[in-house]
Each structure stands twice: as structure tokens, then as C-alpha cells.
Amino acid sequence: MTRTTLTQRLALLGAGGALAAGGALLPSTALAAPATPQVAAAQTIQEHPAHERPDHEAGTRTVVKTKITISQRTLSDGRVKVVTVKTITKITKDHHGKVVKKSVKTTTTVKIRPAPDDD
Template sequence: MTRTHLTQRLALLGACGALAAGGALLPSTALAAPATPQVTAAQTIQELPAHEARPKEVVKTRITITERVLRDGRVKVVTVKTITRVTKDHHGKVIKKSVKTITTVKIRPAPDEE
């Protein structure tokens, strides 16, 4: 079994501390940077193919309301809400599709006619 010497342990601890301190100083120095725009950094971020490869989700909502007067004068209101979610990959191929339908029925009293 190999043993590490005290000097090796201290050197490793110092290196880890330096990396942690450098990581903590990096965001604070970024805030202190001059206000000149850095166009090259923005262009490299936009050109990464990883952003384009994410699946895209499209949500469509359709609401249908129908009213019907019953024989006794009351009004029946039926609301149908259809939510369609389609997830496509970066080629436009459908990966996942889900359809959720919510139906609500309300019966309202007859309107007062004077």
C-alpha cells in the first residue's frame, strides 16, 4: 500500500484551494469588466450545434363552447378544452404527441324575461 507524504498532501490541498479560489474570483471579475460589447463570445454561443439539437415542443389549445336551451328553459353550457402537445427533434420528426381533453358541463337557470 502506498502512503502519501505530508508534503504531497499539502501540495494537493493547496492546488485544490487555488482552483476553488480561481473559480470564485472568475464571476466577480466578469462583473468588473468594461462595458465594451464582446461580439465574438456571443457569436460562438449562437453557433453551438447543441442548442439546435434540442427537441422542440409545440402546444396548441382549442376551446369549444356550445349552449343549448333545455325544455324547461334552463341553459346547458358545454365547454370542451383540447390541449395538444407535440415534441419534435431537430429534424422535425415527431418524437412524442399527447392530447388531453377536458369537458365541463354547466346547467344555468332559465333567464328571467320581464
């Protein structure tokens, strides 16, 4: 059973808060959309050590970094384009601090929101 530490829980809560802030930013800027394109960004970087695996070499350690970037832009027809980029980097080091393995996974999500109603 995997146990999460208080630090991991707080980091996850912070990442969720950043996503919520980005989502709250979207409606407020969409209602007051200027004629020029607008870009807003929110970043969250969290770093935590993953579980150490005793079945592998003794003393190996894995660190996971997560970075989330949210940007939005008003298109010429009034719609809002929201781009979310999530990058997860896993680095495994031996007991001497030498990097044994490194993997990077990037996920990009693009959403087009309808133009706000100006009633």
C-alpha cells in the first residue's frame, strides 16, 4: 500500500489550487476580452522523492518533478484558446548521486472555449 506524506499532500493541494485558479481566470478574462490577444499563465512545480525500491540497487533514489503551465489567448473571432502543458520529469540517482535514469513526459491539452455572450 502506498502512503503519501504530508509534503506530497500539500504539493498536490497546491497543484489543484493552481489549476482552479487558472480555471477561475478563464471566465473573468473572457467577459472582459480586449481586442488584442491576451496571454495568462500559471505554473506549478512540485518535487517529491518517489518511493525507494529496496529490490534494486541499494541507495537508489527517484525524484519526480511536475510542472503545469496554463495559458489562454483570445482569438480574432472572440473565442478563447486555452493551452495546458504538463511536464513530468523522473530522475533516478544511485547512492553516489550519479544519474542512472531520466524520463520526461509532456502532455499538451488545447481547448477552444466559445465567445462570451455580451447581453
